[in-house]
Amino acid sequence: MRFLACSRFWPGKGPVLNGVRAGIGPGGRVESIEPCSGGLPGLLIPSFVDAHVHFSWKALELGSLDCSGVRCADAMLDAASRAPVPEDGLIRGFGFDESSWDDPALPTLERMDEVLGGRPAIFTRVCGHVALVDSALLALIPEGTPGVDRETGRLTEEASLGFNRMFPVPGAHLVRSMERLQEHAFSLGVTGIGSMEHLREARLIEEWAPRLRTALGVFSGDAEELERRGPGKKVRWIKAFADGTFGSWNAAVDGNYLDGSSCAPMADEGRLSELFAAASRCRVGLCVHAIGARALRAVADASRRAPSVRVRLEHAEEFMPAVDAGWHGNRHSFCMQPNFVRRWQMPGGMYESRLPHSRVRELNPFREVLSRGLRLGFGSDGMPFGPLKGLAGATDHPNPAQRLTVEQALRAYTLDAAGVCGFEDLAAPVAPGRPADLCLLSADPFSGAPWEEIGVKAVFLDGETVFGDPGILEEE
Numbered sequence: 001m002r003f004l005a006c007s008r009f010w011p012g013k014g015p016v017l018n019g020v021r022a023g024i025g026p027g028g029r030v031e032s033i034e035p036c037s038g039g040l041p042g043l044l045i046p047s048f049v050d051a052h053v054h055f056s057w058k059a060l061e062l063g064s065l066d067c068s069g070v071r072c073a074d075a076m077l078d079a080a081s082r083a084p085v086p087e088d089g090l091i092r093g094f095g096f097d098e099s100s101w102d103d104p105a106l107p108t109l110e111r112m113d114e115v116l117g118g119r120p121a122i123f124t125r126v127c128g129h130v131a132l133v134d135s136a137l138l139a140l141i142p143e144g145t146p147g148v149d150r151e152t153g154r155l156t157e158e159a160s161l162g163f164n165r166m167f168p169v170p171g172a173h174l175v176r177s178m179e180r181l182q183e184h185a186f187s188l189g190v191t192g193i194g195s196m197e198h199l200r201e202a203r204l205i206e207e208w209a210p211r212l213r214t215a216l217g218v219f220s221g222d223a224e225e226l227e228r229r230g231p232g233k234k235v236r237w238i239k240a241f242a243d244g245t246f247g248s249w250n251a252a253v254d255g256n257y258l259d260g261s262s263c264a265p266m267a268d269e270g271r272l273s274e275l276f277a278a279a280s281r282c283r284v285g286l287c288v289h290a291i292g293a294r295a296l297r298a299v300a301d302a303s304r305r306a307p308s309v310r311v312r313l314e315h316a317e318e319f320m321p322a323v324d325a326g327w328h329g330n331r332h333s334f335c336m337q338p339n340f341v342r343r344w345q346m347p348g349g350m351y352e353s354r355l356p357h358s359r360v361r362e363l364n365p366f367r368e369v370l371s372r373g374l375r376l377g378f379g380s381d382g383m384p385f386g387p388l389k390g391l392a393g394a395t396d397h398p399n400p401a402q403r404l405t406v407e408q409a410l411r412a413y414t415l416d417a418a419g420v421c422g423f424e425d426l427a428a429p430v431a432p433g434r435p436a437d438l439c440l441l442s443a444d445p446f447s448g449a450p451w452e453e454i455g456v457k458a459v460f461l462d463g464e465t466v467f468g469d470p471g472i473l474e475e476e
């Protein structure tokens with residue numbers, strides 16, 4: 001038996017306990033919880049689960065050009081022209097967000113060609129739904145590929161999201177990158193993920209066998225192949241899109257955007273029914289990206305016709321006008337992103353350029369989802385990765401009516417994030433019998449420590465130290 005003594009402990013439910021000594025058995029499960037005096041400073045909690053990431057994509061980003069900090073188009077192109085050329089000869093830049101640039105104009109195709117001097121390059125927007133490529137790369141993309149604008153070098157939706165299917169990253173390189181990202185995930189307190197992947201990467205992840213607990217969603221474009229080959233060990237969902245994003249003005253919001261435009265859901269009734277049928281045949285659930293209220297209603301309608309398929313709604317930012325669409329706690333769960341609040345919902349944020357103030361306030365209504373008895377799990381969608389970077393968006397939501405308490409917010413990023421990923425053994429509070437997936441925070445948010453000042457001191461997965469000083473566990 002090994003022991004971990006902490007001065008403060010939150011089991012995942014109820015009040016914070018003072019002075020607890022947890023016994024961890026050889027099987028990696030908690031065997032005992034006893035009061036003690038003293039113990040390590042900080043707060044021991046169940047470890048985090050990030051219910052919505054794109055793990056292979058994020059891993060690739062880690063080894064590629066980081067464009068998240070650039071402030072204008074030329075700075076991005078300049079960085080790319082100086083970047084080392086990777087083994088497959090293709091420069092990949094990730095994470096640009098022109099809404100944060102001093103001048104939000106995207107670079108023209110001519111300008112990209114001029115600065116990059118004929119080296120093939122792609123720049124993927126932070127949302128993943130839009131990318132820019134130069135002429136050298138355009139020449140490599142087959143004629144007739146949907147979502148490719150050859151005049152401007154812009155790739156949208158499938159062309160952008162599916163880029164790595166056209167140009168697969170060498171498998172060994174990807175696995176090395178994923179190993180690095182796994183270590184990074186542990187350092188952020190995360191021991192479980194729900195990851196949305198193409199089938200090739202999903203299979204690669206299954207073969208690699210990560211230490212992270214992993215639930216996979218496979219993009220609907222691969223649904224037929226998934227059905228032919230069987231879902232494998234870790235695939236739990238087909239991932240589909242009912243609409244686009246606020247960033248690209250194609251979230252299917254209620255009524256109009258500020259510029260007078262409107263947008264219908266991307267997937268019509270027939271397409272949604274097909275997706276439900278495919279999920280049912282593959283014996284998996286469905287994860288549906290649905291941001292706008294019209295998209296949410298369309299999913300609720302399709303779900304009514306296929307009640308045996310469990311559906312996870314991704315993002316659900318404009319949930320308020322769709323609260324009465326017919327949600328049921330036993331077959332609908334929600335995966336939402338508190339970091340989106342921090343990033344886009346604060347005064348002057350991107351949402352305000354899309355919708356009037358009164359509608360912006362109502363976005364990301366976390367408390368409403370909970371008050372309807374629906375399961376809410378948090379995920380970062382990698383923007384940025386790291387629960388502690390997002391939680392303030394839940395507890396300091398600009399609309400006080402939608403704020404969560406510290407307990408509700410932590411629960412959504414631990415037990416309930418595990419729940420919406422199907423890790424049922426982690427969806428219960430820490431008690432004897434539960435896997436010892438734990439995280440020691442440097443300070444206690446229940447006592448008012450601000451999220452941005454809280455660090456991760458140690459992380460345990462199945463009772464093994466995966467981050468921090470291994471000597472922290474006392475052997476006995």
Ligand SMILES: [Zn+2]
Nearest residue numbers: 052054196381
């Ligand atoms: Zn996503």
